[in-house]
Amino acid sequence: MGKPILEVNNLRVSFKMYAGEVQAVRGVSFSLNKGEVLAIVGESGSGKSVTAQTIMRLIPTPPSYIKEGSSVLFDSKHEITKMSESQMEKVRGQEMGMIFQDPMTSLNPTMTVGAQISEGIRKHQKVSKSEAMQRAADLLTLVGMSNASERIHQYPHELSGGMRQRVMIALSLACQPKLLIADEPTTALDVTIQAQIIDLLRDIQQKTDTSIILITHDLGVVAEMAHKVIVMYAGKVVERGTLNDIFYNPRHPYTWGLLRSVPRLDSDKNNELDSIPGTPPDLFAPPVGCAFAARCPYAMQICKEVDPEHFELSADHSSACWLLHPDAPKVDIPVEVGGRSHG
Structure with missing residues (x-):
């Protein structure tokens, strides 16, 4: 290229x-x-x-x-x-x-x-x-x-x-x-x-x-x-990948939250769209650990204490999330996020 x-x-x-x-x-x-x-x-x-x-x-x-x-x-x-x-x-x-x-x-x-x-x-x-x-x-x-x-x-x-x-x-x-x-x-x-x-x-x-x-x-x-997407949160890149990576195999809870808040024609749910609870952190004094930890339903103690580096998932795809550490508990991509169809 x-x-x-x-x-x-x-x-x-x-x-x-x-x-x-x-x-x-x-x-x-x-x-x-x-x-x-x-x-x-x-x-x-x-x-x-x-x-x-x-x-x-x-x-x-x-x-x-x-x-x-x-x-x-x-x-x-x-x-x-x-x-x-x-x-x-x-x-x-x-x-x-x-x-x-x-x-x-x-x-x-x-x-x-x-x-x-x-x-x-x-x-x-x-x-x-x-x-x-x-x-x-x-x-x-x-x-x-x-x-x-x-x-x-x-x-x-x-x-x-x-x-x-x-x-x-x-x-x-x-x-x-x-x-x-x-x-x-x-x-x-x-x-x-x-x-x-x-x-x-x-x-x-x-x-x-x-x-x-x-x-x-x-x-x-x-x-x-x-062709490529980077997801930003609180002044940092939290996930990067190809379009298919981000839509079909997103690996950061913040990306999941963004995808969940988009209306879908193929969903059986008639209820309201999901929104991400809470608000972004104050960038006068950014948090010590992961900036998304306070809003993340999967946050562990380490998330609040140490900011994660990017974990490489493929040559084009990486995510800054402690859930990708080999010792972290296994969390599946929410069903309503993975495999989403797009035009």
């Missing part, structure tokens, strides 16, 4: 606050190959978006800072954690693109969508204004907008939510980036439009062979798009 397009090693990001240090990302590592889609899943506050925005160097410094020993190597040559803002500006947009959660806060309300897309093209490529505008129209056609030559003259408020998200995708693709980060790209959209946007992203990924990091809490979206 060649060298990974992105290698994240021991990424640790904290925020200095008046009350102390919030350890938002605590030792995250993963790699992404060309043409792959990696989904990062977890509840709000698990560190997903901070991880993504650190890769793009979009989080404000201060109050945030990347701790010593963190490494984000992009395209085998850019050490993102060490780059200046002017160096990042050359990479951001041209080689990396980002689709944000809410297009209305990310698009400029005072500029037409064509002007916004062509501005990015002209910044990174030597083309005339009319060429850039033509390319903007072509991009809007690529992302499935009809009458693109008219749409480029419209302002964001004149478009529907689904159209604005398509404009955001066109913006992020303007310079044919090698890496696209989609941060909750369907959250603000209704279900029908969500499905269209996911189909669009999958189609673009297949046509352009772009690598995608998909940040989401929606496991339905993950099942539609991802």
